[in-house]
Amino acid sequence: MSATAQNRHEWLILGSGIHGCHLAHRLIGAGEDPAGIALLDPHPRALWAWEKRTDAVGMRYLRSPAVHHIGSDPYELGRLRRSKSDHLGVYQRPSLALFNRHARGVVETGGIEARRITGWARRIAPERGGWSVSSSAGALRTRRLVLATGPAAPSWPEWAQAARRSGAPIHHILEPRSEVEALGDGGSIVVVGAGMSAAQTAFSLAGRDGFDVVLLGPPLSQARFDSHPMWLGPTLVASLRRTPDLSERRRMIDAGRCPGTVTDEVARAVAGACAEGRLRHVHGRAVGAEPTPGGISVETETGESIDASALLLATGFARRPPGGGLLAQAVSDLGLPVSPCGRPVVSPALEWAPGLHVTGGLAELEIGAAAPNIAGAMRCAWAIVSGAGPDQADELTPARQSSPARPAPSPEAAGGR
Ligand SMILES: Cc1cc2nc3c(=O)[nH]c(=O)nc-3n(C[C@H](O)[C@H](O)[C@H](O)COP(=O)(O)OP(=O)(O)OC[C@H]3O[C@@H](n4cnc5c(N)ncnc54)[C@H](O)[C@@H]3O)c2cc1C
Known part of the structure; x- marks a missing residue:
């Protein structure tokens, strides 16, 4: 999609990675007109950063279970299995090839690839009834803006x-x-x-x-996983959200990770x-x-x-807040609230300012230790689409998720990456 084809959107998502694509999929499932959604990303196709990094490290199986994916029904990825080598172990961790085949289906048949604009967001500013974004693809305007810009830069000692x-x-x-x-x-x-x-x-x-x-x-x-599996259930997330001290929330999240x-x-x-x-x-x-x-x-x-x-x-990502220059600009120009650890202070619907949402690591003070992962993408999309917090999502069981608008909570025993 060219930037000039339409430069006023209902939803503009910055980033077409795992988080941005899953959110777009959920918005469409919830009845949003795909024509009103755009994803701005500098790469040649959706999920490019994910595919590039997982290929570079030679990953064969995901660390997370098969119910964590960017589609709707928790079991739809598992149904695509063709051979034993398509999954691994008790959590049915999908092969990277199977996960990518499914994910590509979601972005292509779901029309998400067609909603992409190639470009890099430089600045965001509130305007009457929404937000404006200045980008390498020109000026874009939107009613709702989502920062889905992925992890911080790689860590260089x-x-x-x-x-x-x-x-x-x-x-x-x-x-x-x-x-x-x-x-x-x-x-x-x-x-x-x-x-x-x-x-x-x-x-x-x-x-x-x-x-x-x-x-x-x-x-x-x-x-087994890169964060404690308890972070996928309601208890720790609810306890996080009951904790008013944001430094204590940071400590809880760090304690839940297994870097x-x-x-x-x-x-x-x-x-x-x-x-x-x-x-x-x-x-x-x-x-x-x-x-x-x-x-x-x-x-x-x-x-x-x-x-x-x-x-x-292979030293992972920097510990500084994700979002790079865009986050710094939003904080310095717009005075948006951040915690002592530099993360956005957001509502349960992951709203940082009216009409401005965040997902991924930017949402971890509300979603917890699994926020950057695929399970986190499911939680964040739920919170944004439904306007509810993650603990409401946890009350659902897979059997009650017939509506495609509803993100799938993961079985509590299943872990993150
Ligand atoms: C090697 C590896 C393996 C992993 N395996 C698993 C796993 O098995 N299970 C699991 O749950 N998690 C896993 N993860 C963690 C996580 O799921 C991935 O990092 C995932 O790619 C995060 O998705 P994302 O959308 O937040 O970020 P990304 O995939 O990085 O996408 C963000 C996009 O936003 C774009 N962007 C950034 N800034 C701007 C801007 N200013 N304007 C426009 N676009 C912008 C970026 O260029 C990028 O394309 C893994 C991570 C890595 C690195």
Whole structure:
């Protein structure tokens, strides 16, 4: 869709990732005219950032269960399974291929892809009856605006920033422009990190001809999901929302996360590759790096040096609030409220100002530790579409979700990413 085709929308969603697309799907399911919805995103197609990152790390199965997806009915993804390899384990975690096939169906047959405008939002401002957005695609106007701009930028430790400035070959696996292809046809690669992205990247590179791979990080620690499954049920979310102290809410959310952990099958895969001599796992933290004629020399906390042709960071996303410059501009120009941790202070319907909503990590002070994940996309869409808070969503059971307008709550036992 071109920006000039229609520049006054009912709903304008900034970001066409997992969160933006699921919200658009839910709005259409709730009876919104698709012609009144637009998604602004700089990438060539919907879900581009998701596809790029999951492909870069060599992910084969999602960490979350099959009932977490961007469609309507909790079981619709499971019904697309064709073979045993389409899912894994007791939570029926879908293969990435199955998840993407389903997600592409939602955005294409649901008309969401056609509602995209290619561009980058630079500033937002309230205007009579809605909001205006200045963007690289021109000025856009909307009655309701949603920030679905995804996670914060990839995290670059200070030593890695210094090494990059001095010309060392160093990339971040979650950086959209820095692909594994940048590593060329082979070489010796040090992968730095300790979580799913690091372990999966190291394992998948080690399986490619021509690569000699070292995984550098602390010993792998296992957890089934990346946040405690209790965050998918009503109890913790209700308790979060009853907590007036926003710093205490931050503490509750941080305590519910399991960063730097891997699933048992990924831990087994890494251990197997090490036992077969295809991968070396050096336990320790990187503390410095410098360019060498052959590429890079990485220094560990124990004083060991590892020489490689390139270094790949898999150190996750920065801990600062997501939303980048747009969030900063909204706070400084419009005086919108933020917590001491810099997150928007929003209503149960995730409204930050009249007609301005947030989703994803921007909504975590209301939705909790699972907010950035696929389960969080379902919760956020529920809250925005119905105007209700997440605990009302939890009162529904899958059997009562016949209306496509209603987001599916996940079985309480099912976990997040
Ligand atoms: C490797 C990996 C694996 C994961 N696996 C799982 C999993 O198994 N299960 C799970 O539940 N979660 C998982 N997650 C977490 C989460 O579900 C994903 O990060 C997901 O992509 C988040 O969706 P999003 O829409 O918030 O962000 P994104 O997918 O990043 O989409 C946001 C979009 O907004 C655009 N944007 C940003 N700023 C602007 C702007 N100013 N103007 C216009 N557009 C803008 C971005 O370019 C991007 O296209 C995983 C994350 C990663 C990185």
